[in-house]
Amino acid sequence: MxxxxxxxxxxxxxxxxxxxxxxxxxxxxxxxxxxxxxxxxxxxxxxxxxxxxxxxxxxxxxxxxxxxxxxxxxxxxxxxxxxxxxxxKDNTDIAYAKGHPTAIMLVGLQGAGKTTSAGKLAYLQKNKLGKKVLLAPLDVYRPAAIDQLRTIAKEIDVDFFEVDPKKSPVILAKQAQEKAVNEGYDVVIFDTAGRLAIDEVLMDELKNIIKETHPDEVLLLVDAMSGQDAVNVANTFNNDLRLTGLIMSKLDGDARGGAALSIKYLTGIPIKFAGVGEKLTDLDIFYPDRMADRILGMGDVVTLVEKAKEAIDEKQAARDARKMLDGEFTLDDMLRQMKQVQKIGSLGFIAKMIPGMPKLTDEQQEAANREMKNFEAVINSMTRYERAHPESLRFSQKNRIAKGSGKTNADVNRVIKKYEQSKEMMKRLKQYQKSGKMPPGGLGGMGGMGGLGF
Amino acid sequence: MGLFSFLKNKFSKKSKDETTEKYQKGLAKSRANFASKLDSLSKRYKEVNEEYFEELEQILIESDVGVELSLRLIEELLEKSKQEKITEPSKINEMMIDEMFVSYTTSGEAIENEIHFQKDGPTVLLVVGVNGVGKTTSIAKLAYRYQHQGKKVLLVAGDTFRAGAVEQLKVWADRLKCPIIVGQENGDPASVAYDGAKYAIQNNIDLVIVDTAGRLQNKKNLMMELSKIDRVLSREIPGAPHEAFLIVDATTGQNGVLQAKAFKEVTELSGIVITKMDGTSKGGIILSIRDELGVPVRFIGLGEKMEDLEEFDLDKYLYGLLVGKEEE
Structure with a gap:
């Protein structure tokens, strides 16, 4: 397969x-x-x-x-x-210039995601690092490329350099840089035109832009979905333009992104950023450990978190969280949360997505799933009052529940023990909340995760 | 006569038609790699051995043909060469092309490239794909092609998400002088599709081409949005979308198979358009997609101009990839 x-x-x-x-x-x-x-x-x-x-x-x-x-x-x-x-093993920070605006130039094939990444990079520089940023569109060829960047700039409230599309990109780059110098910008980002791999006219244009503006960073966009040819593309760009780094785009897809490894291995160019979503906030620094998992087909925590977000009804989760903190947590709540976590995927799937998790064997996974079914059977055999107040259960009631659910007394006790553990966790959460800090990972699904035994 | 020599005869006659030349020109860069590799390989070996087959495997994989398919092709080749006691490298290469040809033509349905038009009413073509593969440009090329065949074409700007996408399609509509239906920015693309279908019926449109936003195939919500567009179209026009094309970038690696699989689940894919074939990539992924899912390539993008779209022709594709240097 x-x-x-x-x-x-x-x-x-x-x-x-x-x-x-x-x-x-x-x-x-x-x-x-x-x-x-x-x-x-x-x-x-x-x-x-x-x-x-x-x-x-x-x-x-x-x-x-x-x-x-x-x-x-x-x-x-x-x-x-x-x-x-x-x-x-490399430093992946942007090499900021001293005394003049830092020029960052984005290059790459058509459709690799230059324009979107230019916007994302601008957002990152402005909102996370407090830089004054100017976005300059140098793609005068693709229909509406300039419109696209202008719309993006407006959306993230970053200054946009209006250009005359009839002028050559080399002149436009120089003008943008002059504006950046005169008006005290920290960073100017050039969005260049994309072409097919070997296009000498384009390469000459890019070379001329570099000659005229001496950008501090020349970053190549690499599509996470690209195939075997990716190294040739990177080599061509690197030989002509001397790249300072890579941005992996579309890492929110399910491509394993082996191009990252190939290019790094053969050229040594560091990967500085990764595009991880559709929104303009979705540019991340590059995490080598996640990428290693991904290339080897070992899953990815980010994907898990995203899946979890989709599956868990956030309003219900917030309601549950409030209830839990007020000490009103019932067995019904616990069961619902366990089910939500199950909705994210089978237990084995979850375990595979988390690097560093002890890998469950098939038998262990089955055991965990079986436990989940046991829990459900036991809880379904309780009265509504019993579900809300499991601490009130006496031996005779437990006997009845065990018989009713076709389980043993030990099964019933296990459910109650798990419930108490979850409640204990809630208490700790409440203390966290009082001290103003949140435990790592937040609240959503926490009781459920606890319920699953990890 | 082997298939390769058959193709060679067929296409190397003096009366080369225009599209054959276009193929060869467009594929020049791909070919330079693939063909010269095969060529130099067959010259380095007097007769084939284990290493020879390993190197063949490498050539296939480096063309993005895919691990599974490559391994299978090589295995079959190895077997056949043993059975028929063939050890001559160039013969083996020809046999490999034969295998590729047979594998492609026998997996999935027979191939007819042109859009199949409905007898009555508008024919609807839905165009889908991941981000940045060249959907909008391909749509312009397809519109141009069918306008030239005398069809009334309507464009529907269903990409309400990407900034500038609607403008980009508008620019093309202006150049093509064809009507375009545009919705609100960030509006529901299904409602734009609805408007498009209504307009098409009222104005006797022959071909409705519906653009959609690029979406990565693992985004559930976006895929659901696509199936909604599909449903709305079929409600307004019986049987619509009559055709659904997945646009695939020739530089795509193994993920291309997963793309085809996922899109096939939300709309009945009837073909693939492979774009950017004029680069250095070989687009081998189309062989894997056909092998695993049976979806055929219908058109192939060989340049940046409106007229740079050709019917996919397996003969020409394989021949274009594999003609030796002496033909140039």
């Missing part, structure tokens, strides 16, 4: 090896093959995959993974660490 996660691929190998939980050189080769397929499906460049898997093999041999109890996880960890290290 295509696009299986690496964890599933490894799982399949081990099933085949039946109980040989230890790594041998032979089954390591088999696992490296799976790593290879996973990387290729992530669009990591063929040559990079080859070099990378060799690196990993060497490193694994050096680390004596053979005698470890869980060698496949070791191997994934080595891959993961290697990718993370490769992607993240």
């Amino acid at each position: 295509a696009f299986e996660s690496l964890t599933d691929r490894f799982g399949a190998i081990f099933k085949k090896l039946r109980g040989q939980s230890r790594l041998t050189e032979k089954n390591m080769d088999e696992m490296l093959k799976e790593i290879r397929v996973a990387l290729l499906e992530a669009d990591v460049n063929f040559k990079v995959v080859k070099a990378f898997t060799n690196d990993v093999k060497e490193r694994a041999l050096g680390q004596d993974v053979y005698n470890k109890v869980n060698p496949s996880q070791m191997l994934v960890k080595i891959c993961h660490d290697e990718i993370e290290e490769l992607l993240g």
